[in-house]
Amino acid sequence: MHHPALTPKPNQNPMLTFTATYRNGTLIPDEPLPAHLEGKTLQIIIQEIPAVKKRRQLGSARGQVWMAPDFNDPLDDFQE
Numbered sequence: 001m002h003h004p005a006l007t008p009k010p011n012q013n014p015m016l017t018f019t020a021t022y023r024n025g026t027l028i029p030d031e032p033l034p035a036h037l038e039g040k041t042l043q044i045i046i047q048e049i050p051a052v053k054k055r056r057q058l059g060s061a062r063g064q065v066w067m068a069p070d071f072n073d074p075l076d077d078f079q080e
Contacts, residue, residue, distance in 0.1 A: 018031065
């Protein structure tokens, strides 16, 4: 994604939104930041984005679960 050139109005700081991953004490941007920010001090405000829960797919365990052919037969332990 290309970031548009940031041209702040006088006495106003530009705002840039980007996503990143925090891993092992390091913030890793998902995309490179604009080159004109190189060497500048940035203030970062963190907003956690909740993970998207994937819906279960019907039939995804097909063939992995089976039932014994005698599953519904009476158990010997309960016969009188």
